[in-house]
Amino acid sequence: MAAIPPICDFGWPAIDATLPGVDGKQHSIFGQAGPNGIVVAFICNHCPYVKAVISRIVRDAGDMKAEGVGFVAVSSNDAGAYPEDSFQNMRLFAAAHHFGFPYLYDEEQSLARAYGAACTPDFFGFNKELKLQYRGRLDASRKEAGPADLRRDLYEAMTQVARTGEGPLDQIASIGCSIKWKEAA
Template sequence: MAATPPICDFGWKAVNAKLKGTDGAEHAIFDFAGPNGLVVAFICNHCPYVKAVAERLVRDAEDLAPLGVGIVAINANDATAYPEDSFQNMQAFAARHAFSFPYLHDEDQSVARSYGAVCTPDFFGFNGDLQLQYRGRLDASRAQPAGPDTRRDLFEAMKQVAETGEGPRDQTPSMGCSIKWKDAA
């Protein structure tokens, strides 16, 4: 079922946490912030929206790095109910798409909850002070291939954040599969 996150809560402070990466090591989210910003992307392996944008997310991460903006991806889906989102499958997904950024596992879902993540993909763009400036889509393609003239919403927003410290006021929310929450015990 498709889900849409709320609009950007400008100035909201990013939350740090240590999570296991697909490289097997523990990583702090803030370790991947660049001097001009950080994108925290909640993604998963099985969602058709994520599969459709994975290569463009890698492209945007590579294009944002010289602008001083880092990126980290986090999978919080319940892997028991959705085995395709297991840690082992995360490792394969990151390798298959040649992720140039860390892909972290939020096994207890506490980070996704602290961010208020709603769907995959759900993009949070922070400035150099780790204040939220963008919460929108990667581009208009959704779960379809992007045409050559498709505007790169995430890239353009984070380029503006890198240059000015502030994100665009006009933002289009991301859309994707709902996060697969674990049943409460």
């Protein structure tokens, strides 16, 4: 089921957590920040919206690094109900797509809940003070990758954040598969 997150709550403070990465190490969210900010991206392995743009996510994360913006991806889906999103499959997915950033497993779903993540992909772009400045889409792609010349919304917004500390006022929400929450006990 498709979900659309709310638009940016400017100034909302980033939340730190330490989670296991597919590289076998523990990573803190704040430890991934660059000197000009960070993007925290909630993704997963099975979502057709993520699969359609994963090469663009990897490209833009690399390009943002040159702007001093760090990047971290987090999977929070219920792997019991969605085995394709298991930690082992996260390792395979990251390797297959040549991730140049940490891919972390939020098994307890506490980080996704703290951020109010709604879908995959869901992007949270913070400035160097770790205040939210962007919560929008990667680009206009949906379940299929759009044309190669699509406006790079996330990259352009985070370049602006890196240079000015402030995100664009006009943002278009991301769309994707809903986070697959575990059933309450």
